[in-house]
Amino acid sequence: MAISPPFLEKIFPGKEPGEQVLMYVRRHWIVLVRIIIRTMMFALVPIVALFIVVNTLIVNIETGSTAYILLVLGLSLYYLFVALFFYHDWLDYHLDLWIVTNLRIINIEQKRLFSRTVAQQDIERVQDITCDIHGKLPTLLDFGNVTIQTAGEKIQFVFEQVAHPQEVAKEIMRIHREVATTRRQEGSTN
Amino acid sequence: MELPLFIFPLIYLVVFAIYLFFAGIHIYHVARFGFFDFRARLMTFAFIGSILLILGATAMLLAPVDWAGTLSLSSPSIYGDLPTFP
Numbered sequence: 674m675a676i677s678p679p680f681l682e683k684i685f686p687g688k689e690p691g692e693q694v695l696m697y698v699r700r701h702w703i704v705l706v707r708i709i710i711r712t713m714m715f716a717l718v719p720i721v722a723l724f725i726v727v728n729t730l731i732v733n734i735e736t737g738s739t740a741y742i743l744l745v746l747g748l749s750l751y752y753l754f755v756a757l758f759f760y761h762d763w764l765d766y767h768l769d770l771w772i773v774t775n776l777r778i779i780n781i782e783q784k785r786l787f788s789r790t791v792a793q794q795d796i797e798r799v800q801d802i803t804c805d806i807h808g809k810l811p812t813l814l815d816f817g818n819v820t821i822q823t824a825g826e827k828i829q830f831v832f833e834q835v836a837h838p839q840e841v842a843k844e845i846m847r848i849h850r851e852v853a854t855t856r857r858q859e860g861s862t863n
Numbered sequence: 864m865e866l867p868l869f870i871f872p873l874i875y876l877v878v879f880a881i882y883l884f885f886a887g888i889h890i891y892h893v894a895r896f897g898f899f900d901f902r903a904r905l906m907t908f909a910f911i912g913s914i915l916l917i918l919g920a921t922a923m924l925l926a927p928v929d930w931a932g933t934l935s936l937s938s939p940s941i942y943g944d945l946p947t948f949p
Contacts, residue, residue: 737928742868746875749921753882756913760889763906768896786888789896 689776695848696773698841700834701816704766712759719748761786771832773845775852778821780830794830797856798823799849804838821845865933872925886914 734740768783773796780792799821806817819832819841835841890910893903 737932739868739934742871742925742928745921745924746871749917750875750878750882752917753879753914756910756917757882757886757889760886760906760910764889764892767903767906768892783892786892 693775694772695775696844698771698832698835700766700769701814701836703814703816704834708759708762708766712755715755719751773848778830794823796849796852799845800824802842802846804842806838865935868932868934869930
């Protein structure tokens with residue numbers, strides 16, 4: 674789960690000295706598979722429609738006719754937008770990231786094209802972690818949501834559709850305990 | 864009233880210009896927020912490649928069209944020279 678340093682530096686505006694990335698989580702790969710399947714279905718619609726129209730209605734579209742020009746230009750725009758929507762959905766998947774360091778939890782979420790949220794919370798403030806796996810597919814592929822409740826504030830971090838949510842929850846709890854113990858020891862020595 | 868055929872690619876180009884603006888914003892997002900790793904590069908090149916492929920196919924399919932022609936708006940059919948009711 675190591676991240677290359679330049680990549681890490683960019684996603685970490687204000688990375689503190691001594692801060693180490695202990696875990697970073699993305700959405701489960703099934704989210705990407707769903708995007709691919711949906712795009713393939715959209716790409717197949719005009720092909721199937723054209724096949725049905727040509728074979729059942731016996732429409733003769735001559736090369737060079739106005740209908741031909743409109744069809745080619747229309748299909749061209751349609752496929753351009755299918756490609757753009759696929760890229761958009763992939764971007765949404767790619768830009769959602771949850772990072773756990775030895776100091777904090779960072780929630781980076783791309784909600785829409787012009788809507789991006791970067792929230793963070795001290796790892797020591799973690800109070801309660803819940804993981805939800807609902808449905809047949811999530812149970813089968815072991816993915817779901819991890820909800821982190823932090824102390825004192827009403828901030829909830831939700832790691833959405835992540836792989837192995839129970840293990841992620843356990844790991845965050847372990848990091849939290851470790852950090853809390855270290856800080857207590859440092860406090861008693863000072 | 865007659866409409867020149869080249870009006871259609873002109874409309875296409877206007878829509879494509881808007882499309883390019885949005886495509887550019889998407890690519891900017893990947894680069895700007897520091898997620899331009901190998902996967903992002905691969906996907907971005909695939910996206911640009913697919914745009915070029917679609918444009919190439921469009922140009923190839925429209926190559927035999929005589930753009931000097933016109934579309935008569937009083938014509939009973941837009942499906943070539945075939946009469947609507949033979």
